[in-house]
Amino acid sequence: MPNPVPRPRKIIPIAVAPAEGEAGSALYAAHRKIYPRSIQGLFARWRWAMVFLTQLVFYGLPWLEWGQRQSVLFDLAARRFYIFGLVLYPQDLIYLTGLLVVSALSLFLFTAVAGRLWCGYACPQTVYTEIFMWVEQKIEGNRVARMRLDGETFSAKKLVKKWFKHIVWLGIALWTGFTFVGYFSPIRELGMEFLQTGMNSWEVFWVVFYGLATYGNAGFMREQVCKYMCPYARFQGAMFDRDTLIVSYDTARGEPRGVHAKGSDARAQGLGDCINCGLCVQVCPTGIDIRDGLQYECIGCGLCIDACDTVMDRMATPRGLVRYATQNSMAARWTPAQVLRRVLRPRVLLYTGVLAILCIGLLGSLVVRTPLKVDVVRDRASLARIAEGGQLENVYRLQIMNATEQTQRYSLSAGGLAGLMxxxxxxVEVAPAQSRWVAVRLQVPYGSAAAGSHAVHIDVRSADGRAQVSEKAAFLVPR
Structure with a gap:
């Protein structure tokens, strides 16, 4: 019998670490600290305007009063949300759902129109990073001074600057955590408890937790959160198209890069308008080079536009080498009017229409909502019994929730069976923005209803007639 033909052996390659002195590639790139350079310009001013606006609202809102109470308070212990004149109960979860849907559609709309506007101007990570970097610049100096300080050996001067910076950072972070907790626990009482060292353990935990989260994210992680932790950076590409406004580098005008004298004819020298100064990279919070094209790390802040426009002014060259533009407009060299027409495309108009309908519906629902909530809970201890006078009686518990800022008196009535009382x-009197449990008895003459379960309704009506709620219940007649 002939010998079988041997099969060729499979060779599995094994990666071997390079020997000392040999060139090799690491599994991942080491983190390189970014030292953003400060810049003045239109978009830098817009960023700081959003910093002031968002922090004025965040830090100031819980201290405002509305009718002798905190204007915005999410009181989880009492299961009530106070938003200016609105008092919302857990039964009003539909409004929270509507708000989340509106927020999601707004994000889709803004992203489809102009990319990561939220990231560049209003995201808490961006806002607090900007604040922390401003503190760092004031204490340690400009970009060059910070790089030099980090490269120095240990000294008393370096220690003082670093510790002072971190103390200021911790102060801002803990105040941020305190303010955040003040939206869920009355902030004035929380402040008094802090001064008297009487804060409970959970309040202390959440203040420290959110404070340290702010300290770590804005002070140390910074652009790493935007690059690697934020999911928005990953799925934003699904909402972009070639007509989305993004920060773009005009390759046709800028290339080839090279240094040339101010006012000289760069084209005659075979060069583009970009002088390769690198200023657009130095001001970028995430450390990317916008000249390499669209990158997911770009947060659309526009600081590179300010930097490039500054250089173009010095070189006596028209602005706009780096600008907000669409991929189609860059390829076809569209005019601003053509760009605007393409930005207002069917996709954007659809988002806008749906968002407008939802906002109008949500606001209309809040305006016409009944400021009264009623829950009916059957008394399981006594399904049915014979009361005095030969009446068949069922017992219920009513939770009456007053969603107004005034004390209300409510009258009770019932229907659904003949002779129901x-x-x-x-x-029943209920205090402002409070709830009250009331024991309610429904009675019918014995023998007036057939055995079984009968659908009835309990009506609760305010004394002024402005609020009325009818809740269904089951009246049991034993056999």
Whole structure:
């Protein structure tokens, strides 16, 4: 019998670490600290305007009063949300759902129109990073001074600057955590508890937790959060198209790069308008080079536009080498009017229309909502019983929730069965923005209803007639 033909052996390659002195590639790139350079310009001013606006609202809102209470308070312990004149209960979850849907559609709309506007101007990570970098610049100096300080050996001067910076950072971070907790626990009482060292353990935990989160994210991680932790950076590409406004580098005008004298004819020298100064890279918070094209790390802040426009002014060259533009407009050299027409495309108009309908519906629902909530809970201890006078009685518990800022008196009535009577007959008084449990008895003459379960309704009506709620219940007649 002939010998079988041997099969060729499979060779599995094994990666071997390079020997000492040999060139090799690391599994990942080492983190390189970014030292953003400060710049003045239109978009830098817009960023700082958003910093002031967002922090004025965040830090100031919980200290405002509305009708002798905190204007915005999410009181989880009492299960009530106070938003200026609105008092919302857990049963109003539909409004929270509507708000989340509106927020998501707004994000889709802004991204489809102009990319990562939220990231560049209003995201808390961006805002607090900007604040922390401003503190760092004031204490340690400009970009060159910070790089020099980090490269120096240990000294008393370096220690003082570094510790002072971190103390200021921690102060801002802990105040931010305190303010955040003040949206869920009355902030004035929280402040008094802090001064008297009487804060409970959970309040202390959340203040420290959010404070340290702010300290770590804005002071140390910075652009790493935007690059690697934020999911928006990953799925934004699905919402972009070639008509989305993004920060773009005009390759046709800028290349080839090279240094040339101010006012000289760069084209005659075979050069583009870009003098390769690198200023656009130095001001970028995420450390990218916008000249390499669209990158997911770009947060659309526009600081590279300010930097490039500054250089173009010095070189007596028209602005706009780096600008907000669309991929189609850059390829076809469109005019601003053509760009605007393409930005207002069907996709954007659809988002706008749906968003407008949802906002109008949500606001309309809030305006016409009944400021009264009623829950009916059957008394399981006594399904049905014979009361005095030969009446068949079912017992219920009503939770009446007053969603107004005034004390209300509510009258009770019931219907659904012949001869149905509700007790108590006197009005029920409920304090402003409070709830009250009331024991309610429904009675019918014995033998007036067939055995089984009968659908009835309990009506609760305010004394001024502005609020009325009818809740269904089951009346049981034993066999």
């Amino acid at each position: 509700v007790l108590p007959t006197e009005p």
